[in-house]
Structures are given as C-alpha cells and as structure tokens.
Amino acid sequence: MVDAHKLDLLEKVFTPAAPLEDQALFAGRIEQLAELMLLTRQKGMHGILYGERGVGKTSLVNIFKIITEASFDKNSVIVAKLSCYSEDNFEEVWQKVFQEIKVPNRLFAGEERGDRPAARLDGTTRLSAVIKDDFVYTSKNIVRTLSNLKTEKLVIIFDEFDRLEERFDKKLFADVIKNVSDSHGHIKFIIVGVSEDVTNLIGEHTSIRRNLKEVHIPLMRNVELKEIISKGMDKLQLDIDPEAEASIVTLSGGYPYYTHMLAYYACYTAISNKKPRIEMGDVHWAAQKAIADSKEVIRQAFQLATLANQRNNYKEVLYACALCNTDEHNYFQASDLERIMTVIMERPFKVPQYARHLSNLSTLERGSILVCIGENRKKRYKFRDPLMRTYIRLLAFQAGIKI
Numbered sequence: 103m104v105d106a107h108k109l110d111l112l113e114k115v116f117t118p119a120a121p122l123e124d125q126a127l128f129a130g131r132i133e134q135l136a137e138l139m140l141l142t143r144q145k146g147m148h149g150i151l152y153g154e155r156g157v158g159k160t161s162l163v164n165i166f167k168i169i170t171e172a173s174f175d176k177n178s179v180i181v182a183k184l185s186c187y188s189e190d191n192f193e194e195v196w197q198k199v200f201q202e203i204k205v206p207n208r209l210f211a212g213e214e215r216g217d218r219p220a221a222r223l224d225g226t227t228r229l230s231a232v233i234k235d236d237f238v239y240t241s242k243n244i245v246r247t248l249s250n251l252k253t254e255k256l257v258i259i260f261d262e263f264d265r266l267e268e269r270f271d272k273k274l275f276a277d278v279i280k281n282v283s284d285s286h287g288h289i290k291f292i293i294v295g296v297s298e299d300v301t302n303l304i305g306e307h308t309s310i311r312r313n314l315k316e317v318h319i320p321l322m323r324n325v326e327l328k329e330i331i332s333k334g335m336d337k338l339q340l341d342i343d344p345e346a347e348a349s350i351v352t353l354s355g356g357y358p359y360y361t362h363m364l365a366y367y368a369c370y371t372a373i374s375n376k377k378p379r380i381e382m383g384d385v386h387w388a389a390q391k392a393i394a395d396s397k398e399v400i401r402q403a404f405q406l407a408t409l410a411n412q413r414n415n416y417k418e419v420l421y422a423c424a425l426c427n428t429d430e431h432n433y434f435q436a437s438d439l440e441r442i443m444t445v446i447m448e449r450p451f452k453v454p455q456y457a458r459h460l461s462n463l464s465t466l467e468r469g470s471i472l473v474c475i476g477e478n479r480k481k482r483y484k485f486r487d488p489l490m491r492t493y494i495r496l497l498a499f500q501a502g503i504k505i
C-alpha cells in the first residue's frame with residue numbers, strides 16, 4: 103500500500119507554491135539573516151530587502167521574524183509582518199500594520215488601554231483593537247501611536263512592497279520613515295520587494311536614503327539548495343542518490359522554488375512506487391512534470407526564439423545560455439558559452455560561430471528572450487524572464503545534455 107502518511111507529510115515538506123514558515127526546513131541564508139539581525143540593532147536604520155521573484159524573500163523574513171521574537175525577551179520585541187497589494191492605499195496599508203501588531207497587554211500605556219475583552223488574544227491585543235474609532239491614519243498619528251508602545255523594539259515588515267501602485271502615497275510613507283528614524287530609533291521598517299531600484303520602491307526621498315540599508319537576496323548557492331533537499335529527505339525519511347540530488351541542485355539554477363518543485367515531484371513518484379530512495383529516473387519524471395507545469399507564455403516565448411525554416415543552432419545556443427555560469431545579477435558573456443557549446447555540438451565551437459545568434463535572440467523578432475547590455479566586446483546578456491533560464495535547463499536535461 104502507498105504510504106499515505108508520507109504523501110501527506112510531503113505536502114508540508116516541499117512546498118513550491120508557498121513560502122516557508124518552518125525554521126526546521128529553512129536552509130542557508132546565514133549572511134542575509136545576520137545582516138537583518140544587525141540592522142535591528144542599528145538605531146535609526148531600516149532595511150530594503152530586494153531580490154528576484156522566487157528567490158526566497160518571504161521565507162527569509164518569515165524565519166527572521168521567528169528568530170527575532172525568540173532572541174529578545176518576549177515582552178520587549180514586537181515583530182509585525184504584512185503583505186501589500188496593488189490596490190492598497192496608505193491608510194489600508196497602515197490598517198494592516200495595526201492589525202498585525204500584537205501588543206503584550208502589559209505594555210499598553212494606561213490611558214490607551216482598551217476595554218474590549220474580545221480583542222484579547224493569548225495575552226496580547228491587536229493594536230487595531232485599541233485605537234479610537236475615529237483614529238485618522240496621518241503620518242503624525244501613526245508615528246505617535248507606534249512610539250507610544252512601550253516596547254524595546256518594534257519591527258514592521260512590509261512584504262510585496264513593490265506591488266503598491268499610485269493609490270499608495272509614497273511621500274507620506276517616506277514622512278513616516280523620516281520621523282521614526284529621527285526620533286524613535288527602536289522602530290524598524292523592513293521593506294521587501296523585487297525591484298533593485300530603491301527609488302522605485304520608496305520614491306525620491308533623498309533625505310531618508312542614509313537611513314536605508316539595502317540587503318540583496320541573491321540566488322541560492324548550490325550548497326544551500328542541497329541543504330533544502332537533505333532537510334526534506336530527513337523529515338520524510340527518504341534517501342537520495344547523490345547523482346539525483348546533484349541534478350536537482352543544478353537544474354534549480356539558484357531558485358529554491360525549483361528545488362522544492364523538483365524534489366516534490368521526485369519524492370511523490372518514489373513514494374507512490376514504494377521506493378525508499380530517489381533515483382535519476384524520478385528526477386527525469388519530476389523534470390517532465392515541471393516542464394508541463396511551466397506557464398504557456400514561457401513555452402511560447404521559447405518556440406518563437408527557436409523558430410526555424412531550416413536547420414539552425416538557436417536551441418543549442420539557448421541551452422548553453424541557460425547552462426553557463428553567470429554573475430550575481432545573472433549576466434553572462436558570449437565567451438562563457440564556448441565550453442558548453444563545444445560539449446553540445448560535439449566539436450570545438452567558438453564565439454564567432456554563435457555571436458550572431460546571441461544578438462538576434464535579443465531582438466524583437468525572436469521575442470527578445472535575452473536582454474543585452476554594453477557595447478561590442480563588453481556585451482553581456484541575461485534572460486529577460488529568469489524563469490526561462492530554468493525552463494530551458496529542464497529541456498536540456500530531458501534532451502540528455504550533460505555538462
């Protein structure tokens with residue numbers, strides 16, 4: 103009989119569609135966590151945490167919240183985390199913040215103490231339950247209310263901040279940051295978003311620039327991805343063939359999202375077939391499922407980029423682009439492809455033999471699948487959509503290309 107208990111557990115262990123909330127399954131990210139912890143101790147400083155889609159930003163702040171709450175005395179720190187939505191305005195964002203701030207009852211200043219027992223929750227009360235009904239969310243009122251909380255540290259994490267649009271007044275938000283930084287150093291904001299550009303995230307407020315520390319969340323290193331797999335395997339009490347593990351790591355291309363997806367499918371098929379050990383065959387099955395799960399736009403874009411009336415090498419060049427090493431911002435140069443092109447084509451293959459392909463792949467005609475920056479010999483390329491890189495890695499894997 104198939105182990106239904108293990109399949110149930112699998113849903114909790116490898117969760118490609120959901121950020122992590124269980125510290126026991128959290129892998130790597132030691133430096134980024136340390137940087138955030140340091141930030142919470144630096145007076146008047148706030149964090150801007152940015153990184154590409156799916157690199158693990160939400161998971162990181164989830165675990166940071168758990169660790170911070172555990173490392174301070176229970177009554178001396180409050181950490182609130184909320185997600186922003188495109189339709190939220192300034193007031194709605196702060197309403198959510200006040201909802202998420204759970205204040206230990208004993209910390210309320212006497213005159214502000216609410217008289218509403220229903221709002222009490224495990225010895226804490228949501229801030230939203232104790233403010234006056236006619237409370238107006240102005241920058242001044244917000245700062246005053248937050249600073250009145252008698253806590254040593256108040257950390258507020260704004261996830262998905264880059265989703266906010268025109269309805270949200272960035273200038274008012276910057277006023278809050280400025281005010282808090284000047285007079286209430288124990289209050290910390292951590293702003294999480296995809297954009298590399300801080301100006302995009304918080305607007306043009308040069309005066310608060312020096313209060314903001316940028317923390318880049320890079321793609322995960324292979325050792326970190328390997329740790330995700332081994333922690334999951336331990337929990338599931340499954341074994342994995344080293345070659346199968348290495349394939350999942352390489353295919354993931356730095357994205358924990360793909361590690362979770364491939365490990366999930368590989369374990370699913372192994373458990374369904376009552377096997378205690380994941381093998382290469384399971385990873386191939388998982389890769390096939392991951393390709394099938396890929397978005398239609400990705401598949402169409404790949405087709406457009408490799409369109410051919412006659413034999414050409416666009417597909418092979420894209421395989422090499424997806425498999426080569428990149429810098430920390432995912433860029434590569436034409437020469438980075440030589441070794442892999444030589445393996446794929448099974449004969450020496452040099453830059454002049456595919457330079458034209460690279461240029462064309464950055465044109466509209468081939469769907470601008472690559473972005474090109476720089477001039478002449480300094481040209482660098484990357485995939486316009488980072489998900490494309492992994493999609494092509496999966497195709498190359500299924501085509502039997504080994505590098």
Ligand SMILES: Nc1ncnc2c1ncn2[C@@H]1O[C@H](COP(=O)(O)OP(=O)(O)OP(=O)(O)O)[C@@H](O)[C@H]1O
Nearest residue numbers: 117118121122129155156157158159160161358359
């Ligand atoms: N350090 C980690 N250890 C284990 N799994 C992780 C880690 N970081 C992220 N993951 C997993 O990777 C996937 C993506 O993570 P997460 O949702 O946190 O990324 P994100 O950057 O917030 O994505 P988005 O940009 O879409 O909001 C999830 O399945 C999550 O469980």
Ligand SMILES: [Mg+2]
Nearest residue numbers: 121159160161
């Ligand atoms: Mg997220």
